[in-house]
Amino acid sequence: MSEISYRKIAIDGLWKNNTSTVQLLGLCPLLACSNSVVNGLGLGLATTLALAASNAAVSVIRRQVPDTLRIPILVMIIAAIVSCIELVMHAYTYQLYQILGIFIPLIVTNCALLGRAEAFASKHPPLPSAFDGLMIGAGFTLVLVLLGSMRELLGNGTLFANMHLLLGETARNWTVTLPGYHKFLFFILPPGAFLCLGLVIAGKNVIDERLKARAQVEVAVTPAGGKRVRTTGHIA
Template structure:
């Protein structure tokens, strides 16, 4: 397995192999809790912490775990970090923890986390494994925030509502209301709105990728007429 460079790992996590837009993993919490930005940030940070911690731990023990107990060991490591994230949220952001509810413990079943542990962390050194976890978690977090912002803005006509649940009293007046007397659009707050929003984000990413490929083709230098020489053999009459 060829070792990826740091730039390739960063690009993979944030764009080329984004867990939400390309791998399409972790959709259950992603679609369920992104009705507001603060919910998206809370879940995204918890997932980021678990990804980084589990990737690092799996990489450190990769040479000491047998093939027969490899996956159970990975699941135990992930569950341990999820428990740590859950306890931290209970201690410092209890109201947000109550809102996110069952979706924090369900991070254990997030296929993106187990997939990175098995496909990357178990085959690479701790440094690249930690960077991979950070970038995959950051990519997932960015998609959560964009989707949460889209749904909150279209559904309720606000942005950054209830940010004090995560950042304390200093964020209580961060609410942005771009539209006066905005009629709430319940569709975007409910699960169907989450599917539509995610579909739009995936379509936008695919469109950007297609545009970049077409642009790269047009920028490739065209062959000049004299760049190739044709050798003619035989008699010339």
Template sequence: MSTPSYRELTLNGLWKNNPGLVQLLGLCPLLGVSNSAVNALGLGLATMLVLTCSNIAVSLVRSVVNTAVRLPAFVMIIAALTTCIELLMQAFTYELYQILGIFIPLITTNCIILGRADGFAAKHKPLVAGYDGLVMGLGFCLVLVVLGSIRELLGTGALFANMQLLLGPLAANWQITLINDYQGFLLAILPPGAFIVLGLLIALKNRIDEQLAARAAAREPKVAAASRRVRVTGVIE
């Protein structure tokens, strides 16, 4: 199998094949904890770390694991890494860990991680596999943070509240109140609000893709005409 370039991996992870907006994988944590920016960022970073490390580990052992036990072996690797992240969060961000609750252990069964381990990391070298995990995890994390920020803003009128739960006392004053005396929009921070906002983000991405495709199609005749003139005259008129 040919190895994709780092540019291709970056575009796939962040835009063309984004786990949250295109593949629609990991929707349970994506929708379950994205009611605020701090919750979304915490789970997004945890998922990104597990995805990157698991891709590297799977790539390292891919040639020595028997095909019959390949998937159980991958799940064991992912579970071990998830446990490490869970223990680190208990030690350093305990209050945020309590808020995220069951969604941290559920990283083990996240379809994004197992899918990239079996579909990509098991077929490529560790450096490429690790980078793929990093950009896929970053793409998922960015969608989480955007979704969480929008829902937090609509629901409470503020942004980046309680960031000290993840980043410590340095972030205690990071809250930005955009609307004073805001009464709140309860739907935005409830599960239905997550579905609505995610649907709007997917629609926006699809619209941007359509516009980019239309612009590319409009440029093709001009490029083809210029190429024909070069072949005939040797210069572009």
């Protein structure tokens, strides 16, 4: 694949085809585990690793899998990879694993994993497939961290609290606290998650509309006078 294709994969995964703000997939873990930055980052990294590994594995065996057994085999591959990730988290980030609870094994049921394995990895070589999974996971992680930041800051008045659960003792003192701020429980509860996600999606739509409007306005330089003329859709 060319460099332009990799660029398109990155833009689609991070922005244009983001699973959280465009496709609205994986909303259950997105809303449930985004009440703090560390929770969102932990789940996002686990999902990203599962996406990249499952896409690569599916791509490697794509020509050996018969169509009649493709979906069950894809599910088994994803489940095996998620189980390995769960065991690693259980060993090295046990407290965070307990906080995230059932949402780690439930990564298997995230439609984004099966969807990318079916739509992309089963039709492309391993390297582009792994990169596609990495970018889709990164887009999901960015939304998780953004929601976690909003909800943690508005709900608890803190930011980056308990980061040592994921990054070790060096991150224990990373907590930023708003002085004199009273906790706003609404943003920690599920209604607050829906509200914050709605604001994120609305903000993305506003940015997309402005980019679209800017793209429709071209600045052309006339050959004779060298003046810049604003045109819409044609060159003056």
